[in-house]
Amino acid sequence: MNFLSVRDLTVRLKGGPTLLHRVSLDVGAGQVRGLVGESGAGKSMIGRAVLGILPPSVEVVGGQIWLDGIDLLAMPPKLRRKRVGALAALIPQDPLTALNPSHRIGPQITDRLVDILGWQRGDAQERAAQLLAEVHIPNPARVMRSYPHELSGGMRQRVLIASAFAAEPKLIVADEPTTALDVTVQKQILALIAGMQARHNTAILFVTHDLGVVSKICQSLSVLYAGMVVEDAEIHSFFAAPRHAYSAALLRATPKYTDPTAGLVPVPDDVIAAVRAEVAAFEHGDQIV
Amino acid sequence: MGIKLSDLFRVTDLRLQLSDMTAKPWIGAAPQIQILRGLSFDIPKGAAVGIVGGSGSGKSTLGRALVRLLEPSGGHIQFDGVDITHLSDAQLRPLRRRFQMIFQDPMSSLNPRHRVGTIIAEPLRLHHMGDIAARVAQSLDKVGLGQSFATRFPHELSGGQRQRVGIARAIALEPDFILADEIVSGLDVSSQAQVLNLLEKLVGDLGLTLAFISHDLSVIRRLCSQTIVMHQGQIVENSQTDRLFANPSADYTRDLLAAIPLPDPNQAWH
Numbered sequence: 001m002n003f004l005s006v007r008d009l010t011v012r013l014k015g016g017p018t019l020l021h022r023v024s025l026d027v028g029a030g031q032v033r034g035l036v037g038e039s040g041a042g043k044s045m046i047g048r049a050v051l052g053i054l055p056p057s058v059e060v061v062g063g064q065i066w067l068d069g070i071d072l073l074a075m076p077p078k079l080r081r082k083r084v085g086a087l088a089a090l091i092p093q094d095p096l097t098a099l100n101p102s103h104r105i106g107p108q109i110t111d112r113l114v115d116i117l118g119w120q121r122g123d124a125q126e127r128a129a130q131l132l133a134e135v136h137i138p139n140p141a142r143v144m145r146s147y148p149h150e151l152s153g154g155m156r157q158r159v160l161i162a163s164a165f166a167a168e169p170k171l172i173v174a175d176e177p178t179t180a181l182d183v184t185v186q187k188q189i190l191a192l193i194a195g196m197q198a199r200h201n202t203a204i205l206f207v208t209h210d211l212g213v214v215s216k217i218c219q220s221l222s223v224l225y226a227g228m229v230v231e232d233a234e235i236h237s238f239f240a241a242p243r244h245a246y247s248a249a250l251l252r253a254t255p256k257y258t259d260p261t262a263g264l265v266p267v268p269d270d271v272i273a274a275v276r277a278e279v280a281a282f283e284h285g286d287q288i289v
Numbered sequence: 290m291g292i293k294l295s296d297l298f299r300v301t302d303l304r305l306q307l308s309d310m311t312a313k314p315w316i317g318a319a320p321q322i323q324i325l326r327g328l329s330f331d332i333p334k335g336a337a338v339g340i341v342g343g344s345g346s347g348k349s350t351l352g353r354a355l356v357r358l359l360e361p362s363g364g365h366i367q368f369d370g371v372d373i374t375h376l377s378d379a380q381l382r383p384l385r386r387r388f389q390m391i392f393q394d395p396m397s398s399l400n401p402r403h404r405v406g407t408i409i410a411e412p413l414r415l416h417h418m419g420d421i422a423a424r425v426a427q428s429l430d431k432v433g434l435g436q437s438f439a440t441r442f443p444h445e446l447s448g449g450q451r452q453r454v455g456i457a458r459a460i461a462l463e464p465d466f467i468l469a470d471e472i473v474s475g476l477d478v479s480s481q482a483q484v485l486n487l488l489e490k491l492v493g494d495l496g497l498t499l500a501f502i503s504h505d506l507s508v509i510r511r512l513c514s515q516t517i518v519m520h521q522g523q524i525v526e527n528s529q530t531d532r533l534f535a536n537p538s539a540d541y542t543r544d545l546l547a548a549i550p551l552p553d554p555n556q557a558w559h
Contacts, residue, residue, distance in 0.1 A: 038477040038478075038479065038480075039448070039477055149311065150311070152344075152345070153344060181344070182343040182344045182504040183343075183504060183505070183506075183545060183548040183549055183550075184343055184544055184545060184548045185343065185344070186548065186550075187547075187548040187550070187558075190550075209477055209478065210550070211478075211552040212549070212550030212551055212552045213550050214552075215550065215551070215552050215553055215554040215556070216550045216554070216556075216558050235554050236554055236555075239552060239553055239554050249479075250478060250479070251552060253478040253479045253481070253482045254478050254552045255478075255481075255482075255505070255507035255508055255510075255511060256507060256551055256552065257506050257507035257510045257534065257546065257549055257551075258551060260510045260511055260534075263482070263507070263511070264481075264482040264485055264486060264511055265482060266479045266480075266482040266483040266486070267479040
């Protein structure tokens, strides 16, 4: 059974356009699914809908989100928050804005465990130190006493990864966790996430626009365009032969250093026109249903 | 030492240090940190040179020193035979038209209260160039935006279009040299491809010399003939791009290459 199942999720701006068109996707326990698309395609929106942290201007108008066998959208908000808090966590994109600059690192990891999950502070501190060691942070005790500005970008991202895994979540939404980092640090961070994911058997919804990253860490992926899933595929078959013309065009736009002649072909206008028409037809279907 | 006429930039033993304000004690001077530690290289006229390195390697500082937004603390920068290392603002002003910069974040480098036309025209006015309206229209055409964009505001544009405005502003001045600092790192792959193809074409058409700062070696491979690899404020490798990819000489270059995730699940990466 899938740990996370999103069915026909439709989200719109209150009184405005539809942002997600009947999105369906599955993430099995301990599996990693990539969410790929250009900015504005709605990939982060799916992650936020699952975690119940959509901005107030946005509402879910249809569909189901099944997390560990229970439909989150059918639950009362208070219970739902509790359940999501216990089962899921977020690794945010920007390690500098996600950490409170005026608080030390330690409490930023432990507060959630103590205040929301009811741990003893001593246990939470021990757990935080242990996780910081697990993400290869030298001298965890010192880092817990540090402020975010005293750490490098890579270190801050490690702190957020440790923090996301702190409560042993079964699902993590990773929202472009390596976009702000340079390639060598990105490689370390991805290896860390993959290692932690395997050790803790966590399911991950991995939001990124980098198909290279997807090919390294995911078993399956969903390609989005304008809020619609245009392709849902297993990794090896996708990179061998993407089925949708838009996915194929994205792959052709991605640079490859091993082949200077390949890559860097912008998505052609006719492919854009075709996929737009497809989204419009799909949206029309929304209204009939 | 004689200057080869074919070099637009000639940099010798360039050093730059700044006060480390994060380590400043309550009372007393902040410790100095060395950001650039003795760099020497040339940029030939008409070349496209890639400058690559990790965060904190000093690549952006080097770029800013080249266009003299920062004053070096040691060494020399010669631009077209003129030593610009310690020129004053007034002395630099006539030269500034000739070296332009395109910035990483187009949203913070374009004035949100000005229309695109004004944004491109302003530096032309500062440099007392004639025929401003025609030059604005021409450079908008060259970056493929068309003149209807002149009346738009930056917030009405997509990321790729904003970056084109940045390019249009730079080329309107008919510079000899353009410094592009991570100009595609915030863009989607498709807009990235469009902006890079455009830049590649303009550099060829206008005979520009380009320094392209990036952390992405795959982009540099496509665009640049020569690549400088920086690590911790020093140049660890400076060679022809083809040679660098075929046979990297520095360990750090090999690490950088090995860290790039190719869009291929079968690549041995870990």
